[in-house]
Amino acid sequence: MNWKNVLYLFRIERKSGRLIRGIKATRYKENSFIAYWPYWVAAIIGVLGGFLANYVVSLIYSDASAVGLQPLSTAASAFFSVLPTFVLGISIVFTLFQQIQLAGKASSQPMYWLPITWKEHTLASILANLLGWPAAFCVGLSSGLIIFSAFNGLILQALLTVVILFATAFLASSITEIIRVIQVRFTGAIYKSSGRAAIWIRLIGSLLVIIVFYVIYFSVVSGTSTFIAGLTAVQNGAWYVPFVWPALIIAYLAKGLFLQSFLFTVLTALLITALYFLAVELNKRFGLYEPPAITLQKSGVYAPKTGLLGKFGFSSVEAALIRKDLRAFTRRRELLGIYFMPIIIIILSIFYSFGFGNGGTTAANPTISVWPGVIFLLPASGMAMLLGQVAIGEEGQAVWRIYASPISGKNLVKSKLFLIIIYSVIILLISSFIGIVVFHPTLRRTVIALIESFFMFVAIASVSLQIGLRGPDFSGTRRQRMVRQEWALIGFIVGAITGAAVFAPVLIQYIIALVSGSPVSTLNYAIGVAISAAISIAISAVFYKINVSSAKELLRKAEI
C-alpha cells in the first residue's frame, strides 16, 4: 500500500467534492474557511447542543420531584450507545444521495491507467466518502458529547464514543463503496440495452436501498416507547447483526462488561477489514466496467417537432430550452438526486401513517396529524426549491452553448421557471394521490392543501431560481454540485421562509381553531387561501423581474 497514492487520490476526490471555481481566475486558491464549512458549522452546532443538553439535564436533575429518574450516567450511557447506529444509518443514506450525483461523472478516471492499486483506490474512495457528510455528523456529535461530558464527569466515555463514531462512519463509507461498485456493474450491464433504462434502474436501485434501510430502521424502533430505549433494547437483542456491534462496545463498557466490550471491539475491527477487502475485490472485478455506446434510437429516422409548447405561448427559443431540460432531468444520472427529497418525504409520511417511528398510531399522539399536511405541502415545494437552485448550474461546462446562442434573460427565466413548475405539478399530483389514498382527508382539506401547495411551490420556484442565478456552479468536477454550497444553504433558508410566508394565513386559521377548540369555517379558510395566493403572486412577480435582471446580467457577464 502506497500511502502517498492514497493521500493524493483522496485529496482529489475530496477537492472535486467541494466547490472549485477557477473559471475567471488563472490560479485557483481554495478558501479553507468556506471549503470546510460543514465541519466547523457541525462543530459549532455540536458545542451549542452540548451546552444546551447540559443546561436541560441540570434543570431536570436539580428538580426535587425527579426522584424516579435513572442516574445521569446510566441515561447518558444509553444515549451514547445508540449514537453509532444512528451515525451508521444517516451516513449511508447521505452518502448514497451523493453517489447518485457522482455516477454521471465517472467516465474519466485517470486513476484507472495510473500506477495505482485497487487497494489504494478503494481506501481513498472510502475515505472520501467518510470525509463528506459522515465526518460532519461525527464532528457535530463529538463536539456535543465532549462538552456535555466535561460538565458531567463522563469524559472518558465520551472520548471512547467519539472514536467509535468515526469507526462507524468508516464502516458506513465502506458499505456505500460496496453499493456503488455493485451499482456500476449492474447499470453497466443494463447499458447494453438502453441508457435511459440504466439511469432509472440506478435511481430505483438506490431508492430500494434507502427504503429497505428505512423499513429496517423504523421497524426497529416501532412499538417502543422512546427512540433511545427502543434502539438500546433492539441493539442488545440483535447482537448477531454486525451493524450494531460498534454500539455494543459502548453499551457493554457502560455496564462494566469489559470482556464483551473487547469481543465486540475485535468483531467490529474484523468487520471493517472484511468490508474493506470486499470493496477492493468488487472494485477489482467491476470497477472498470466500460459500457458499450448507448443507443436510444436505431433507425435514426426522426422528424423535429415544434411541439405543444409553442401553443402555450412559448417562443421557439424557450420551447427548445424546455425540451432540452426535460430530457436532461430524465437522462442525466447526476440530476436524478433531485427526485430524492420528494420521494423520501412521501415514504416517511407513509411509514408514519403505518405507525413506524412514533410508537404506533394513537389518537393521543399529535405527530400523526402532521403527516397528511406534510405529504401534500412539502414534496412539490421541496422539488421546486431543489430544481430552482440547480436549474442554471446544471448546464455545467456546456453553458457556453447558452452564452453563445441568441438567448435573452427573459427566455432563460421563462423556460427554467416553466420546467420547475411542471415538475412540481407532477410531484404534487403524485404526492396528493398517495396522500388521499393513505390519509383519507376530507374533500375540503384536500382542496385547500392542493391550492396551498401550488401557491407555495410557485413562490418558492421564483425565489429558488434567483438562488440558482446568483450562485450557479458550472464546474465540471466529478462531484458536480450545480449550485455553490453557500447559496444552497441560503436558498434552503429563504425557500423555507417563503413557503412559511405563503402558508401562514391558513396555518394561523388552523392554529386558532386548535386553540379555541372550534372548527375553522369555510369562509375563514377561503380568506386564508386568498391571502396565501396574494402573497404567492406578489413574491413570484417581484422575483420574476429580479430573475430576468439577474439572467441578463449572467448572460452579459458570460465567461467561459
Added chain:
Amino acid sequence: MSSQYAVELKDITKRYNEIVAVKNLNLSIGTGEIFGLLGPNGSGKSTTLKMLMGLVQPTAGNVSVLGLDVQKQPVEVKQLVGYVPESPNIYEFLTGIEYLDFIADIYGVPTAEKQQRINEYLKALQLEGREGDMINSYSDGMKKKISLISAFLHKPKLLILDEPLNALDPRSAKIVKDYLQELKSQGVTIIMSTHVLEIAEAICDRIGIMYQGQLLALGNMDDLRKTASMPGSGLEDVFLKLTGTEDLRAIVEELMK
C-alpha cells in the same frame, strides 16, 4: 452603424489577474474574408475568438461584430454568428438529431427548412444513421461534426471557428474546407484558428499570427514572407521564424539524449 468590416477589434486587452492574455489588439476583418488566426499554445487566439462572441469580456477596448457592439447587443450578434469552440462541451444527454433540433429552434430556423438542412449536413458529413445515438457515444470527430453543423445550420453571416478541422477524418475535412470556400463566395465572413498551417495557407485570405497576446504579423502569405524576410518560404518556416522557435534541432537532440 455600418462598416465595411465584419469584425473590428480596437485596443483590446484581456487580463486574467496578473496574466495578460491579449494585449492592445487592433484588428479589422473584411466582409466575405477567410481569416486565419495562428499562434503557439497560450498565445491568445481562443481568448480573442471568445471575445468576438461575447464569451469573454475584454478588460479594455471595443469589439464590433457585423456593425453591432458585442457588449450592448449580445443577442443580436449571436443571432448572426455561428461558433465552434475548440473543445465543444455539448449536451451529451441528447441524441445528435435532438441537439441539432435544439440549435435550429434556438436560432429560429423555420420548421420546414430545418429538417431539410439537418438531413443535408448529416449526409454530407456521414453522420446519417448515427443521428439517433446519444452524443456521449460519439467519437471526438463525430462531436466536432455535430458542432460544425450546429454552427452552419442557421446560415450565419459570420463564422467563428476555433480549430474547426481538429479530429475530422480527411473526407470530412475536405468537405468542410470546400464548404467554407463556398460560404465565402456567398459573402460569409470566416474567422478560424488552427495549428494546421497547411490549411491556413490553403484557404485563408489573410493570416494573423499571435504571440504572447499580441499580433505579431498580419497579411496574406506574401506579406508574411516579407515580414519574416523569407521570400519563397512556406508558412511553417515563416511561422517558426516569427514566433522565435525556428531552431528546433537542438531541442530534438536534447530529447534524444
